[in-house]
Amino acid sequence: EVQLVESGGGLVQPGRSLKLSCAASGFTFSNYYMAWVRQAPKKGLEWVATISTSGSRTYYPDSVKGRFTISRDNAKSSLYLQMNSLKSEDTATYYCASQLPFFAYWGQGTLVTVSS
Amino acid sequence: DIQMTQSPASLSASLGETVTIECRASEDIYNGLAWYQQKPGKSPQLLIYNANSLHTGVPSRFSGSGSGTQYSLKINSLQSEDVASYFCQQYYDYPYTFGAGTKLELK
Numbered sequence: 001e002v003q004l005v006e007s008g009g010g011l012v013q014p015g016r017s018l019k020l021s022c023a024a025s026g027f028t029f030s031n032y033y034m035a036w037v038r039q040a041p042k043k044g045l046e047w048v049a050t051i052s053t054s055g056s057r058t059y060y061p062d063s064v065k066g067r068f069t070i071s072r073d074n075a076k077s078s079l080y081l082q083m084n085s086l087k088s089e090d091t092a093t094y095y096c097a098s099q100l101p102f103f104a105y106w107g108q109g110t111l112v113t114v115s116s
Numbered sequence: 117d118i119q120m121t122q123s124p125a126s127l128s129a130s131l132g133e134t135v136t137i138e139c140r141a142s143e144d145i146y147n148g149l150a151w152y153q154q155k156p157g158k159s160p161q162l163l164i165y166n167a168n169s170l171h172t173g174v175p176s177r178f179s180g181s182g183s184g185t186q187y188s189l190k191i192n193s194l195q196s197e198d199v200a201s202y203f204c205q206q207y208y209d210y211p212y213t214f215g216a217g218t219k220l221e222l223k
């Protein structure tokens with residue numbers, strides 16, 4: 001059974017940093033592109049980042065480019081999202097997802113609240 | 117960026133009814149379209165990919181169709197467990213973009 005478990009969310013002040021993690025199991029992690037997708041409270045879904053199987057290619061929307069960095073450790077079947085210079089508009093539940101290129105499986109999400 | 121316009125924003129239907137949700141892309145996305153279902157308090161779940169392919173384990177009352185810029189999700193014989201929000205998403209090109217969602221309720 002595919003499992004994706006996010007962690008690392010919490011309350012953080014504007015301008016500070018936070019690193020999210022996603023532990024994957026139940027599939028060959030190194031064979032799949034992976035992604036982060038977020039959802040602001042009571043809002044829609046927004047794609048945040050994608051990383052290739054080896055980690056050599058990454059993709060971001062303009063809203064987070066230069067502030068967020070996606071990475072992976074295939075030996076640990078883990079995905080990460082380093083978020084710097086956080087803004088109030090980054091407040092959301094962050095989901096990790098396997099990308100096929102559609103988002104086939106999703107984690108349960110971790111809530112990030114950016115507030116002073 | 118490719119804009120995804122989803123309609124309606126909300127929908128009320130009776131058990132056993134057939135409902136249709138539409139999604140229009142701002143340019144041709146060559147069937148690079150997925151539909152997701154999100155129940156309250158839960159993460160999104162894939163229903164349909166490549167515009168019309170049913171994901172593993174998804175009931176056959178769900179179906180997708182369309183091409184070019186126009187796509188739709190149909191739910192036949194609505195069940196109580198179908199109460200959820202539904203989102204379309206294009207993956208033809210980066211940045212991947214989602215529709216704003218359709219909230220489906222029981223009448």
